[in-house]
Amino acid sequence: MSGRRVGFCLSDKKRRRMNLDAFAEFCEGHGVEVVEIDLSQPLGAQGPFDVIIHKLSDVIVEAEHNSQSQQLLANFQSYVSAHPSTILLDPLPAMTQLLDRFASYRIMSELHNSLRDWRICSPPYLEIHSATELPSIQQGVTAQNLSFPLICKTRVAHGSLSHEMSLIFSADSLADIRPPCVLQSFVNHGAVLHKVFVVGDRHYCVERPSLKNFPSGPCDRKTIFFNSHQVSKPESSSDLTALDEEMPCLPPPSSEAVAALVRELRAQLGMALFGVDVIINIHTHTLTVIDINIFPGYEGVPQFFSSLLSHIESVLDKHSSAGPQAAGSASSAPSPAAASRLL
Ligand SMILES: Nc1ncnc2c1ncn2[C@@H]1O[C@H](COP(=O)(O)OP(=O)(O)O)[C@@H](O)[C@H]1O
Numbered sequence: 001m002s003g004r005r006v007g008f009c010l011s012d013k014k015r016r017r018m019n020l021d022a023f024a025e026f027c028e029g030h031g032v033e034v035v036e037i038d039l040s041q042p043l044g045a046q047g048p049f050d051v052i053i054h055k056l057s058d059v060i061v062e063a064e065h066n067s068q069s070q071q072l073l074a075n076f077q078s079y080v081s082a083h084p085s086t087i088l089l090d091p092l093p094a095m096t097q098l099l100d101r102f103a104s105y106r107i108m109s110e111l112h113n114s115l116r117d118w119r120i121c122s123p124p125y126l127e128i129h130s131a132t133e134l135p136s137i138q139q140g141v142t143a144q145n146l147s148f149p150l151i152c153k154t155r156v157a158h159g160s161l162s163h164e165m166s167l168i169f170s171a172d173s174l175a176d177i178r179p180p181c182v183l184q185s186f187v188n189h190g191a192v193l194h195k196v197f198v199v200g201d202r203h204y205c206v207e208r209p210s211l212k213n214f215p216s217g218p219c220d221r222k223t224i225f226f227n228s229h230q231v232s233k234p235e236s237s238s239d240l241t242a243l244d245e246e247m248p249c250l251p252p253p254s255s256e257a258v259a260a261l262v263r264e265l266r267a268q269l270g271m272a273l274f275g276v277d278v279i280i281n282i283h284t285h286t287l288t289v290i291d292i293n294i295f296p297g298y299e300g301v302p303q304f305f306s307s308l309l310s311h312i313e314s315v316l317d318k319h320s321s322a323g324p325q326a327a328g329s330a331s332s333a334p335s336p337a338a339a340s341r342l343l
């Protein structure tokens with residue numbers, strides 16, 4: 001494995017969170033050089049790279065309205081296009097669609113078809129594009145078979161605002177939502193979230209706290225506004241995560257079903273580094289998918305460094321045995337305009 005260079009292109013926050021320095025040291029011991037890419041400097045001079053691992057979520061979201069970010073993204077994309085033998089983890093179009101809940105919920109809603117044998121589903125939802133739709137939302141809620149309470153999430157799935165959510169308990173409170181957003185049926189799941197972390201062909205499940213159960217059906221309770229970080233971080237604990245009633249423990253998700261879900265999403269997304277949030281419906285025990293995350297934190301996965309390095313080694317091995325023309329996903333990078341259209 002000597003002479004292999006892996007470029008990392010991450011925000012400062014992500015670099016610190018994943019402890020890139022420690023990962024670089026770990027890789028060095030295995031003959032893989034880790035290089036931090038500075039997006040504001042010409043990339044050509046920083047290369048060559050055998051693999052680039054990136055999380056450009058900030059840049060992609062900002063490129064919607066900020067010309068500097070558009071330029072950074074364009075530079076990155078032109079480097080990737082000009083170096084088709086550099087393997088990109090993961091492809092930009094796949095990542096870009098996960099930054100948009102309208103797109104990611106469409107993917108999740110298809111899962112019950114492709115995974116019919118496993119009783120895997122995602123809750124019904126409704127896209128609200130703009131405030132002009134507000135007068136007809138109640139009709140949409142009924143037409144899509146949504147049931148109260150509803151959880152309302154912003155359309156953009158990245159950045160601090162994207163974690164500001166609300167629980168809506170009646171048709172009268174639908175006036176509280178701020179489009180563009182999605183409304184989704186709230187599914188009682190005993191306040192346990194299962195985070196599935198994927199690294200190439202390995203995955204790991206970690207339990208986290210989650211929202212408590214609420215009585216089904218509409219009621220005259222006021223809208224609850226909350227930040228999802230109060231709810232599903234490892235250390236989260238609040239009134240919203242403490243069950244009001246005693247409840248028998250739910251069975252954990254079947255490992256075969258989780259493996260089938262991961263296989264299906266890997267194939268559909270063409271991604272190697274992502275997370276899936278799964279809950280178990282307390283009434284039907286159905287495995288219910290509520291979120292797909294790009295290059296998540298892998299907190300609680302002590303094997304993360306070794307799994308990531310083995311994934312890097314495996315893509316490099318496949319690449320070199322397939323010959324230099326069989327590039328990874330590099331050539332599938334979209335133009336900046338296409339990338340932002342996906343949002
Ligand atoms: N449909 C749902 N039913 C029940 N709880 C939900 C549902 N959707 C989200 N949640 C809860 O809200 C939290 C945040 O939602 P999620 O879609 O994962 O957003 P994000 O992680 O991007 O903030 C989840 O971890 C879970 O506790």
Ligand SMILES: [Mg+2]
Pocket residue numbers: 277291
């Ligand atoms: Mg989540």
